[in-house]
Amino acid sequence: MSAPNKSYDPVEVEALKPDAIERMRADALAAIAAAGDLEALTHVKTAHTGGGSPLALANREIGALPPQAKAEAGKRVGQARGAVNQALAARQVELEAERDARVLVEEAVDVTLPYDRRPAGARHPLTTLSDRIEDIFTAMGYEVAEGPEVEAEWFNFDALNFPPDHPARETQDTFFVEGPDGGSESGVVLRTHTSPVQIRALLQRELPVYVIAPGRVYRSDELDATHTPVFAQVELLAVDEGLTMADLKGTLDHMVVSLFGEGMTTRLRPNHFPFTEPSAEMDMLCYVCRGESVGNPDRPCRTCSSEGWIELGGCGVVNPRVLTACGVDPEKYSGFAFGFGIERMMMFRHNVEDMRDIVEGDVRFTLPFGMEI
């Protein structure tokens, strides 16, 4: 009977000999150290720790050894695998740090470099001013109303109580749209003011009506320093029970204070418009000299030519004939309206001397208004 095979020689399992394991460990560590980037390291990892790697294969042989040799070989292989995994993890951290540092340099953006940007355009200062005026009134509960620029003569003139032979209907003032036969009998004009929006608002809306209507208007004027055939107006209309000229005055004063600051005021001078009765020309206190240049040769004012007042536009109490034309009972309702040109307002608000600068669309004009294009 033979004794237990205590002297079973593990040398028979080549792969588990100490120097073989040592070589596997050394090979793996050398390959890890040689991996130049994360991709190479992934391959090294598969080759030296994957299922088919020498250490994994050696590990599989351990089971065949007798207990003592098994423990020793297991320890050796385990240590070798531990060392390899540790080296892998350490190299991984190193290579990641290298990659991050490289990416930071390679993908850095120099935000101070000059760049090539196409100007995107910006709102015109005229639009901004018009919006500001709109804001003042919407804050008081007014609604913004609109109407077409190509308007029926009836809205532009008739409903506003212009008699058929009123001079404003002449071609020297009004652009008529050609009729189908090339004549001027189309009954359609380019609106000469924003007042037709009054009619549209009264016909379309429930009473009371409080509207502000900014918009473009047309008159057959030559373009010069103070005229342009296309310009912008703001129209205001309030129709309610019991409105009077006093409400109009208070509203105008509030507007000029909001636009030009405390202490500003307006004054009314008699005038005539077919659609308001009584009608007035509205002036505002000169916002530069505040009236102090009047009769004071030591303090001349260029803005108001030392008159103390600047003409703004027209206004008045809505003519009962207009209310009637819109089906509103003038016994019950009354109202007020005003209208003025925004270019003019912009000219004295910003010391613009030539109206052509406003309409020509040159960015050198708009940029000083703080526009970014």
Ligand code: PHE
């Ligand atoms: N529509 C008039 C104009 O263009 C201004 C105006 C509006 C006058 C409203 C009175 C009331 O001159």
